[in-house]
C-alpha cells in the first residue's frame with residue numbers, strides 16, 4: 447500500500463519505533479499472541495502504554511485518547527505488529543469503554559473509565575447464551591427490579607477470560623413485552639458479587655480462554671445500568687461494530703505473512719527451499735493481495751471512527767475478510783511447517799518472537815470466523831445494511 451508519509455509522520459514513526467524497541471521485551475511478547483493470555487504480563491504492558499499516553503488511540507483525546515491522525519494510528523498499529531507487541535485485551539479498552547463514554551452517565555464515566563485506561567480492572571463480555579448466539583435477541587438471562595437493585599438469574603456462555611475478569615458487561619432481559627430487542631438492558635456486573643459462578647470450557651487447543659458464567663440471584667445496583675432500561679440493544683450494537691473492527695487484525699496478518707515468507711525462504715534439510723515452489727508462492731501472493739485490499743477498507747473504517755462516529759456496516763466486511771485472511775495465513779504456516787507443525791515452537795522455527803506451536807495458533811484461529819458474530823451472520827448484515835436486500 448502506498449501511503450505518503452509527511453516529515454511529521456516519519457518523525458512520529460521514529461518515535462514509535464524507539465519506544466517499542468525499548469519496551470517490547472521477550473517477556474512482553476509472551477503476554478498475548480492470539481489466545482490464552484498471561485494477565486500479569488498484559489497488565490504490565492498496558493500500563494507501559496498508558497504511561498506513554500498510547501493505550502487508547504481511538505478514545506476521544508479529552509478523556510485519554512491520543513488525538514492521532516489516521517496515518518499516525520496506521521503507523522502505530524503496524525509498528526506494534528512489527529515489534530511483536532501483544533494486542534491490548536479488547537474487552538475494556540475497545541469494547542465496553544466506547545459504550546460507557548458514549549452512553550454512560552457522568553458518574554459512570556468517572557467511576558469506570560480511569561480504571562480501564564490504567565488496566566486496573568479486567569472486563570469480560572456477557573452477550574452469548576446457550577440458544578442465543580447468532581440470534582442474540584433470544585437471550586433469556588433475566589434482571590428483575592427489586593428496590594434499587596436488579597436481581598439477575600441466568601447463564602452466559604463462551605465468555606472469554608471470565609476467569610481473570612473483575613467485571614462483566616452483560617445484556618439482560620428486563621422485559622418480555624413487545625419486540626424482543628426492546629426488552630434488553632445493558633448491565634455492568636462486579637464478578638465478585640455473590641451468586642456469580644465461572645466454569646471453564648475445555649477446547650481443542652488445550653488453552654483456557656472460554657467459560658460459562660452463571661448468575662444465581664445476583665444483586666446489581668440499578669446505577670450499574672448503562673443508559674435507559676430496555677434500550678440496551680442500541681448500545682450493544684455500537685459495541686459490536688467496534689468489536690468487529692478490532693477483530694480484523696490487518697497489521698498482525700501482515701506480520702504473520704512476512705514471517706511465513708522468511709520461513710519459506712530458509713533451506714530445510716532434505717526439502718529444499720519452499721519459496722522456490724511456484725504453487726506455494728502463488729498461495730502467498732493471493733493472500734497478500736487480499737490483505738492489501740482489506741487494508742484500504744480498514745483505513746476507511748478508521749477514518750469514520752476518527753471523525754467521531756462508530757464504524758458502520760463496513761465493520762462486517764472487515765470482520766469477514768480479516769478473519770478469512772488470518773485463517774489463510776495460519777493454514778499456510780501449518781503447510782510450511784509440515785508435520786513439524788505439531789512439535790515446533792514456531793518462535794524457533796521461523797526465527798521470530800512467538801512462543802506457541804503453530805498448531806495451537808491454528809486451532810484457536812478456527813474460532814475467529816465464529817466469535818464477534820459468525821461470518822455467515824456478517825454476510826446477512828452486509829446484504830441488509832449495505833446492499834439493501
Ligand SMILES: Cc1cc2nc3c(=O)[nH]c(=O)nc-3n(C[C@H](O)[C@H](O)[C@H](O)COP(=O)(O)OP(=O)(O)OC[C@H]3O[C@@H](n4cnc5c(N)ncnc54)[C@H](O)[C@@H]3O)c2cc1C
Nearest residue numbers: 571572573574579580604605606813816817818819820822
Ligand atoms: C473463541 C470464542 C470466543 C468467544 N467469546 C465470547 C465472549 O467473550 N462473549 C460472548 O458473549 N460471546 C463470545 N463468543 C460467542 C460467539 O459470539 C458466538 O459463538 C457466535 O455469535 C455464534 O453463536 P453460536 O455459537 O450460538 O452459534 P449459532 O448461532 O448456533 O450458529 C451455528 C451456525 O449457524 C449459522 N447461522 C446461525 N444463524 C444464521 C443465519 N441467520 N444465517 C446464516 N447462518 C446462520 C452460524 O453462522 C453458525 O455457523 C465466543 C465464541 C468463540 C468461538
